[in-house]
Structures are given as C-alpha cells and as structure tokens.
Amino acid sequence: MEEMGEEALLIEVRRLFASEGDDVILGIGDDAAVVDAPAATKLAWTTDMLVEGVHFQTGWQSAEELGRKSLMVNLSDLAAMASQPLYALVSLAIEARMEAEYVLDLCRGIKSGCDEYGLRVIGGDTTASGSGLIINISAAGSVSGDAMARSGAAPGEAIVVTGALGGAAAGMRLLAAGTGDAYPGLLRAFRSPEPRLAAAMAARDAGATSMTDISDGLATDLRHICAASGVGATIDIASLPHPPELDAACREHGWDREALALGGGEDYELLATFPAESVDGALKAIEQRGDVRAAVIGQITADAGAISVIAPDGHESALKTRGFEHFRHD
Amino acid sequence: MEEMGEEALLIEVRRLFASEGDDVILGIGDDAAVVDAPAATKLAWTTDMLVEGVHFQTGWQSAEELGRKSLMVNLSDLAAMASQPLYALVSLAIEARMEAEYVLDLCRGIKSGCDEYGLRVIGGDTTASGSGLIINISAAGSVSGDAMARSGAAPGEAIVVTGALGGAAAGMRLLAAGTGDAYPGLLRAFRSPEPRLAAAMAARDAGATSMTDISDGLATDLRHICAASGVGATIDIASLPHPPELDAACREHGWDREALALGGGEDYELLATFPAESVDGALKAIEQRGDVRAAVIGQITADAGAISVIAPDGHESALKTRGFEHFRHD
Numbered sequence: 001m002e003e004m005g006e007e008a009l010l011i012e013v014r015r016l017f018a019s020e021g022d023d024v025i026l027g028i029g030d031d032a033a034v035v036d037a038p039a040a041t042k043l044a045w046t047t048d049m050l051v052e053g054v055h056f057q058t059g060w061q062s063a064e065e066l067g068r069k070s071l072m073v074n075l076s077d078l079a080a081m082a083s084q085p086l087y088a089l090v091s092l093a094i095e096a097r098m099e100a101e102y103v104l105d106l107c108r109g110i111k112s113g114c115d116e117y118g119l120r121v122i123g124g125d126t127t128a129s130g131s132g133l134i135i136n137i138s139a140a141g142s143v144s145g146d147a148m149a150r151s152g153a154a155p156g157e158a159i160v161v162t163g164a165l166g167g168a169a170a171g172m173r174l175l176a177a178g179t180g181d182a183y184p185g186l187l188r189a190f191r192s193p194e195p196r197l198a199a200a201m202a203a204r205d206a207g208a209t210s211m212t213d214i215s216d217g218l219a220t221d222l223r224h225i226c227a228a229s230g231v232g233a234t235i236d237i238a239s240l241p242h243p244p245e246l247d248a249a250c251r252e253h254g255w256d257r258e259a260l261a262l263g264g265g266e267d268y269e270l271l272a273t274f275p276a277e278s279v280d281g282a283l284k285a286i287e288q289r290g291d292v293r294a295a296v297i298g299q300i301t302a303d304a305g306a307i308s309v310i311a312p313d314g315h316e317s318a319l320k321t322r323g324f325e326h327f328r329h330d
Numbered sequence: 331m332e333e334m335g336e337e338a339l340l341i342e343v344r345r346l347f348a349s350e351g352d353d354v355i356l357g358i359g360d361d362a363a364v365v366d367a368p369a370a371t372k373l374a375w376t377t378d379m380l381v382e383g384v385h386f387q388t389g390w391q392s393a394e395e396l397g398r399k400s401l402m403v404n405l406s407d408l409a410a411m412a413s414q415p416l417y418a419l420v421s422l423a424i425e426a427r428m429e430a431e432y433v434l435d436l437c438r439g440i441k442s443g444c445d446e447y448g449l450r451v452i453g454g455d456t457t458a459s460g461s462g463l464i465i466n467i468s469a470a471g472s473v474s475g476d477a478m479a480r481s482g483a484a485p486g487e488a489i490v491v492t493g494a495l496g497g498a499a500a501g502m503r504l505l506a507a508g509t510g511d512a513y514p515g516l517l518r519a520f521r522s523p524e525p526r527l528a529a530a531m532a533a534r535d536a537g538a539t540s541m542t543d544i545s546d547g548l549a550t551d552l553r554h555i556c557a558a559s560g561v562g563a564t565i566d567i568a569s570l571p572h573p574p575e576l577d578a579a580c581r582e583h584g585w586d587r588e589a590l591a592l593g594g595g596e597d598y599e600l601l602a603t604f605p606a607e608s609v610d611g612a613l614k615a616i617e618q619r620g621d622v623r624a625a626v627i628g629q630i631t632a633d634a635g636a637i638s639v640i641a642p643d644g645h646e647s648a649l650k651t652r653g654f655e656h657f658r659h660d
Contacts, residue, residue, distance in 0.1 A: 031410035032376035046362035053460035080361035130383035131461035147364040
C-alpha cells in the first residue's frame with residue numbers, strides 16, 4: 001500500500017468502477033455521486049459493515065470472494081424489501097501492510113457481484129486502518145409498490161424460509177478450525193451467499209405479508225418479525241431445511257445441528273409469512289422464479305413475543321436459542 | 331457494551347433516530363430504509379469512514395462532538411455538489427469495552443447535526459470492532475439544476491476559498507501533543523467543522539464553474555480540480571486566509587504556517603472557481619448568504635496539471651506540498 005500510494009490505487013479503483021451514463025450523472029471520483037434515479041419509484045437504502053476478526057479473517061476466502069460477499073450482504077437486505085438493486089457506495093479501511101493487489105481483487109469481487117445483479121458502484125472512500133480491514137457498503141435499490149416490511153405478519157399465517165439453514169455458521173466454524181476440506185458446500189455457504197432477489201420478488205407477488213433476511217440467525221430474525229408485527233410464532237423443528245453436508249459435519253465435530261439452524265447467522269435466506277390460502281402458490285412461485293427451494297417451517301400465533309419450538313417427538317417448549325449478537329462472548 | 335447488549339442499545343438508537351413520516355416510509359429498524367425521495371430532483375450520494383487512531387482519538391473531543399463531526403464530513407461533500415442534505419445511514423463498529431452511554435452520546439451528536447441541517451438518519455448497522463471505533467456515514471441530498479462537479483474550471487478563472495486554512499491541522503497537532511488550551515479556535519476547527527452548505531448554494535448561483543471541499547488539504551484538493559478540468563493553477567501564498575490563532579501557534583511550536591494552509595487537511599472549506607467577471611459578485615454572495623468570508627487565492631492556468639505558488643517576495647515555484655495521504659508515513 002505504501003509503495004503504490006493512495007492516489008495510484010484510487011485511479012485503478014475508479015477505472016474499475018467507472019459507471020457514468022444513463023442515470024449516473026457523476027460516478028466515482030467527485031465529492032459525491034449524482035444520480036437521476038428512476039422516476040416514480042421509491043428507494044430502499046441499506047448499509048453493512050464487515051470487520052476483520054469479527055465477520056471474517058482474510059485467510060478464510062479469496063479477496064474476490066470477500067468483496068463479492070460484502071456486496072451480497074447488502075443485496076440480501078434489499079431482497080428482503082423486494083427491492084431491485086441500483087447503486088452502491090464502498091468504504092474501505094486498509095492496513096498499510098496490505099498489498100494493493102489484494103485491495104484491487106477485493107474491488108474486482110465487488111464489481112463482479114455488481115455485474116451479476118445489475119447495480120453500479122458510484123462512489124466510496126478509502127482510508128487507513130490502524131488494525132484490520134474494514135469494509136462498509138451502502139446500497140440503494142428501487143421499490144415498486146408497497147415496501148415489504150417486517151411488520152405485516154398475522155396469526156395463523158405460515159412461516160416460510162428459502163434454501164437451507166445452518167450451513168454458513170458451520171462453514172465459518174470449519175474455516176476457524178482450519179478443517180473444512182471435506183465440506184465444500186458448507187464453506188461455499190459462508191463464502192459465497194446468494195441474495196434471494198428473484199425469490200423475494202416472487203414472494204412479494206405471491207402475497208407475502210412480512211419478510212426479512214436471515215442474517216443474524218433464524219431465532220433472532222423471527223423475533224424481529226414477531227416484534228414488528230406484534231405476534232408470536234411456533235417453529236416445527238423437523239421441518240427446518242438443512243444443507244446436504246451439515247449432518248456429517250455435525251456428527252464429526254459434535255455440533256448441534258438444530259442449534260446451528262436456529263442460531264447460526266449469515267445464511268442470507270429469506271424468512272417470510274403468508275396467509276394459509278396463498279402459501280402453496282407462494283412455495284411454487286419462489287421455487288420457479290427464485291430457483292431455490294422454499295419450505296413451511298411453522299406458524300404465526302397471536303401470543304405476542306412468544307416463540308415456541310415443536311421437537312421431532314412432538315414436545316413443545318419456548319425457544320431458547322438466540323441468534324448471533326456481536327457483543328456477546330460465547 | 332456487553333452488559334447493555336446489542337439489542338438494548340439498538341432500541342435506544344432507533345428511538346433517537348425515529349423518523350417515519352412524510353417521505354420516509356420506513357426508517358431505521360427494518361432490513362433497509364424506504365424513502366419516497368422528492369420528485370424531479372437528482373440525488374447526490376457520498377460516504378465517509380472515520381477510523382480511531384487515524385482520523386481521531388476518543389480523548390480529542392467529546393463523543394457528541396465526534397458524532398457531529400462524522401456527519402459534517404459527509405455534509406461537506408454534499409455542500410461541494412451544492413446538494414441539500416436529505417438522509418443519512420450510520421454504521422458503527424464498537425469495541426466491547428466501550429460504554430453504551432458513549433455510543434449513545436455519539437449518536438446524539440449525529441442527531442443534533444441532523445436537526446441543525448435538516449436531514450434524517452434512516453438506517454444503519456452496528457457491529458463489534460476488534461480494535462478501535464469505526465464510524466461510516468453515508469448521506470444523500472437533493473440536487474437542483476446541474477451538479478456542481480470538479481471538472482468545469484477554465485484558464486483565467488479565479489480560485490476562491492471560504493473561511494480560513496490550516497486551522498484544523500494545527501488543532502489536530504495540538505490535541506496530539508496535549509497542549510491546545512491556549513488555542514481554542516484551532517481546537518474548534520478540528521473538532522467542530524461546519525459544512526459550507528449555504529455558501530455552496532450561493533457559489534453555484536453566482537456562477538461557480540467547479541467546486542470541491544478542502545478535506546485532504548488545499549494542495550491535493552486543487553490538484554483534483556486541475557486533473558478533472560484539464561487545467562493548471564497559480565496560488566498567491568500571501569492571499570491564503572489563516573485563522574486568527576494560527577500565527578501564534580506556529581511561532582510557539584515552530585510549525586510552517588504556509589505548509590499547514592497548503593497541506594493540512596480537514597478544513598472542510600469550499601474551493602471553487604469563477605470566471606473573472608463574476609468573482610466579485612460571488613465573494614459578496616458567499617459572504618452574505620453563506621455567513622463566511624471568501625477570498626481569491628489564485629488563478630486557473632492553461633498549463634494542465636502544473637500548479638505553481640507565488641511567494642510573498644514574488645518568487646514563483648512549482649508547488650511541492652502534498653496534501654494528507656492516509657498511507658504515507660510523515
């Protein structure tokens with residue numbers, strides 16, 4: 001970094017993200033970007049910060065994978081609002097010892113994610129970090145029709161998740177232990193999450209009443225929906241979808257598969273609620289348009305704030321698992 | 331932090347920043363904010379990251395001052411585009427040892443800046459930091475008419491700055507040395523910069539051809555205008571405006587006053603260019619509408635990329651001073 005210098009790196013980064021034209025009046029390189037956002041649409045806007053040593057270690061994935069994932073985390077938030085991504089701003093805090101090529105690869109990963117999902121990086125900030133790499137991405141997308149909030153769930157509705165749960169948390173544990181070679185699918189779940197944008201649009205069109213993405217773990221994210229909607233929920237443990245390799249990894253390492261599915265974060269799947277009469281159509285629409293499995297995992301109840309789990313043997317108990325909280329030590 | 335917990339802190343922060351109503355359809359607290367931005371305007375959008383140990387030490391100012399300044403840095407970018415601030419997103423990475431009350435005071439400082447300049451925090455992210463406090467704020471504003479870019483300067487035009495230069499850099503040096511009590515104005519320049527929003531609108535209306543804010547130091551920021559516009563510049567050293575206490579502080583500490591004015595960063599003043607015929611009117615308009623002094627400090631030349639300085643004795647030489655670069659050691 002010191003040899004290449006900030007200005008030289010910025011020139012490369014600006015070339016990579018050059019995006020003027022159409023609705024981008026001024027892209028990266030001025031004091032601020034200026035966009036002429038599509039008229040007659042609302043904008044959804046989100047921001048996420050990834051911190052080395054908290055969310056990732058640089059050795060856990062390639063620089064390109066890390067860059068792409070940093071963007072995907074934001075796109076998952078936009079998906080949860082059924083919002084189509086438009087723009088992103090990228091802030092990086094970089095240690096002086098870091099290779100400029102690493103930073104460029106990180107940006108290439110962000111760019112490839114942008115190309116894949118049709119959005120553009122229009123600005124950003126680079127600065128020095130005293131300790132560790134920090135990546136903050138803010139992203140905006142368009143919203144057609146009503147915004148898809150967490151607050152619309154009602155008693156009797158079905159709770160639906162896309163994809164499988166617990167894979168990313170297991171992948172992170174494997175990477176931390178340095179023993180993940182036997183479980184490429186779990187590593188991929190942690191390194192390369194896919195934002196469920198098409199599935200989210202399908203869910204909205206199929207009548208979803210509330211939606212969020214599973215970033216902090218099912219338990220925490222379902223609590224968010226319950227709190228925002230003033231409802232409770234019952235989860236049927238036997239119905240939780242697991243990724244293929246999770247069973248074997250849990251057996252080998254003595255992990256609790258259900259705890260990973262309920263409490264492990266970073267799956268970036270969708271969690272949504274549907275009225276009973278529309279749930280079958282919703283599952284089909286999500287699978288067809290979103291190219292991802294969807295499953296009913298429980299029901300919304302009237303008991304505000306209470307979340308219970310039904311074990312495979314039929315025993316019902318209060319949900320104890322908490323999702324990932326950044327400030328807890330455990 | 332550990333005792334209060336992330337959820338409890340977030341509840342307080344959400345209460346502080348509650349902003350639904352009017353054009354904010356969903357504020358802080360969902361997966362993303364949703365806004366119905368004013369129609370028929372373009373949006374300017376910027377992001378800035380402040381890193382403990384690089385941009386600040388927590389002991390250098392109160393938490394509220396730090397929060398307010400984090401926002402002001404963004405508003406200064408919006409001012410440079412002649413953009414009226416609308417929304418902000420706040421990401422914080424916080425060490426577990428940090429008091430929750432400190433974080434709340436930081437947010438109160440951001441909120442007070444928002445109230446002062448008429449914008450709203452509509453979302454954000456909080457996470458743990460392995461080492462030190464990281465603050466990233468993204469802000470958006472409306473742009474009426476043409477965007478005020480860095481690229482419109484032409485040979486023969488006057489170079490104008492608002493306020494005074496070198497004060498913030500001197501203030502930072504004093505704080506680093508722990509000896510600033512005799513120079514409250516210099517400390518204030520570092521701790522409490524004011525974005526020149528009203529001055530920027532006045533400058534745009536008075537015919538500014540290019541504009542930027544002085545965040546990296548006059549030398550670097552003028553280079554940005556020259557590079558974007560394909561021009562050169564001559565600066566008259568004797569005309570550089572200094573804050574009242576700078577002379578005395580430079581004498582006491584043996585600092586080079588001109589080097590601070592040219593190379594010290596974080597003044598957050600405006601740097602703009604005007605055709606010769608409109609510069610007198612522009613100076614008056616900035617002073618009246620912007621409530622800040624403005625001065626002509628030099629001229630744009632046709633010699634692309636060349637910046638020279640004229641010393642008080644009339645001697646002209648190439649500008650050697652570089653502005654603040656985060657990755658250099660000096």
